[in-house]
Amino acid sequence: MSTASPVKSTAVSAEGVWKAYGSGEAQVIALRDVSVQFASGAFTAIMGPSGSGKSTLMHCLAGLDTTDRGAVHIGDTPVTGLSDKALTKLRRDKIGFIFQQFNLLPTLTAEENITLPAAIAGAKADPDWLKRIIHTLDLTDRLTHKPTELSGGQQQRVACARALATRPDVVFADEPTGNLDTRSGAEVLRFLRTSVDDFGQTIVMVTHDPGAAAYADRVVFLADGQIVEDMADPTADKVIDKMKHFEELVAAAQGENA
Numbered sequence: 001m002s003t004a005s006p007v008k009s010t011a012v013s014a015e016g017v018w019k020a021y022g023s024g025e026a027q028v029i030a031l032r033d034v035s036v037q038f039a040s041g042a043f044t045a046i047m048g049p050s051g052s053g054k055s056t057l058m059h060c061l062a063g064l065d066t067t068d069r070g071a072v073h074i075g076d077t078p079v080t081g082l083s084d085k086a087l088t089k090l091r092r093d094k095i096g097f098i099f100q101q102f103n104l105l106p107t108l109t110a111e112e113n114i115t116l117p118a119a120i121a122g123a124k125a126d127p128d129w130l131k132r133i134i135h136t137l138d139l140t141d142r143l144t145h146k147p148t149e150l151s152g153g154q155q156q157r158v159a160c161a162r163a164l165a166t167r168p169d170v171v172f173a174d175e176p177t178g179n180l181d182t183r184s185g186a187e188v189l190r191f192l193r194t195s196v197d198d199f200g201q202t203i204v205m206v207t208h209d210p211g212a213a214a215y216a217d218r219v220v221f222l223a224d225g226q227i228v229e230d231m232a233d234p235t236a237d238k239v240i241d242k243m244k245h246f247e248e249l250v251a252a253a254q255g256e257n258a
């Protein structure tokens with residue numbers, strides 16, 4: 001009997017991606033030749049100092065921003081070069097988003113917020129799947145509430161259910177615990193972990209918090225628009241230790257780019 005673990009496929013990849021903002025003297029290079037792959041069924045955190053390119057990378061991976069050079073794929077689908085219409089469809093069908101500010105529609109109930117993306121896509125989310133995630137997120141008693149009637153933690157759990165409702169190929173989470181207290185943040189992070197372990201989802205999360213990154217399988221560190229470190233099986237202590245050496249990593253990256 002083979003004991004080898006199954007080879008994971010790639011959910012998202014970037015190949016030689018460059019991205020600059022502005023031009024001439026004012027030009028800022030946000031991503032410099034970034035190549036990275038994110039395995040399906042894995043939870044990856046992206047960390048790095050402010051301005052290192054984390055949001056730009058996530059936006060380019062998710063087709064929310066264009067790249068100047070290089071290629072991005074979601075599964076086998078090339079993101080670079082798609083028409084606006086095809087990009088909208090790709091985001092709707094294959095990608096879930098969780099934002100720091102929750103981004104729920106205030107006039108809709110929790111349930112309507114959760115099912116809206118599938119409804120817009122003209123699809124009905126699988127009722128058994130929805131029930132399962134709503135139960136796992138402990139939202140069963142909150143479905144008729146509007147966002148203003150929910151705590152921040154509950155709102156973010158609704159946003160998690162919304163992101164997963166269509167069983168997307170990848171969920172991008174941008175500082176999902178940035179607006180939450182420690183306890184509510186931990187509930188969201190435990191859910192993201194569960195969604196990977198029990199439901200086979202793929203999560204890519206930008207965070208500043210070493211404690212949040214410790215929930216991931218892997219941490220990719222960016223500095224000055226480049227990947228400077230790729231850490232497997234992170235712990236908060238390992239991440240903190242790495243961040244202490246960040247100034248050296250940034251100086252080295254800037255030295256190479258000088």
Ligand SMILES: Nc1ncnc2c1ncn2[C@@H]1O[C@H](COP(=O)(O)OP(=O)(O)OP(=O)(O)O)[C@@H](O)[C@H]1O
Pocket residue numbers: 021022028029030048049050051052053054055056057
């Ligand atoms: N729309 C824009 N126009 C001009 N410059 C931009 C734009 N977006 C980002 N930048 C610049 O690109 C670089 C990378 O920014 P980005 O927001 O990706 O970093 P970040 O690591 O996500 O930062 P933070 O942790 O503060 O959110 C920064 O120097 C930033 O000022």
